[in-house]
Amino acid sequence: MQNDWMLDVLADLKRFAQLNGMPMLADKLSETATVAALEMTSVEEAARGRHGGELTAGAGLGGPGNIRRI
Numbered sequence: 001m002q003n004d005w006m007l008d009v010l011a012d013l014k015r016f017a018q019l020n021g022m023p024m025l026a027d028k029l030s031e032t033a034t035v036a037a038l039e040m041t042s043v044e045e046a047a048r049g050r051h052g053g054e055l056t057a058g059a060g061l062g063g064p065g066n067i068r069r070i
Contacts, residue, residue, distance in 0.1 A: 003040050007033055 017026040
């Protein structure tokens, strides 16, 4: 996955929350990491054309490395 760094950041935040007495935050970060992994997989599959050429979420974003800052 080209976006593994996001999962690494979420894991670091979860560890910090666990070590600093924030169990609810740690749980939510765990859920967030699961959602992120699922969505990243879905976007990568769409990019490989596994969905019959349909436009799906993430299509047309400019490719890898195109980050929009807001």
